[in-house]
Amino acid sequence: MSAVAQGVSLLRVDSVLARIGIKKTTLYRWIALGTMPPGIALGTSDNAPIAWPSDEIDTIVGALIGGQSEEERRATVRDLIAARSTRGRRMTFN
Numbered sequence: 033m034s035a036v037a038q039g040v041s042l043l044r045v046d047s048v049l050a051r052i053g054i055k056k057t058t059l060y061r062w063i064a065l066g067t068m069p070p071g072i073a074l075g076t077s078d079n080a081p082i083a084w085p086s087d088e089i090d091t092i093v094g095a096l097i098g099g100q101s102e103e104e105r106r107a108t109v110r111d112l113i114a115a116r117s118t119r120g121r122r123m124t125f126n
Contacts, residue, residue, distance in 0.1 A: 042083035045071070049087055052096070067105040068092060069112045085119075088112050 038044075048071075049056060062068035071082035091112060095105050 040086070041086045041087050042072070042074070044081065044083050048084050048089055052093060056079055065102065065106075066109055067102055069109050072116075 044049065045056065045059070049059060052059075052104050054062075056122060059061055063070050066115065069084065069088050071084050073080040075081065091108060092105070
């Protein structure tokens with residue numbers, strides 16, 4: 033059995049870059065500034081692949097389209113990260 037949140041997939045870095053329309057250096061600068069949530073390691077090794085929940089990326093795209101300021105985006109990112117701790121409770125099992 034696998035846990036899959038309804039309608040949510042995990043996006044690897046190339047998909048995130050394409051979806052937002054930015055370069056990798058911008059992505060990591062935004063993460064450092066707190067205006068983009070960090071990715072989630074898909075394993076425990078130091079070189080485990082990283083991915084982002086698609087709904088988080090959709091939220092960031094909406095914030096960009098909506099013209100949120102950097103401070104507003106930081107607040108959005110803090111909320112997204114905080115929601116990760118309860119995410120498993122909202123998952124459906126297939």
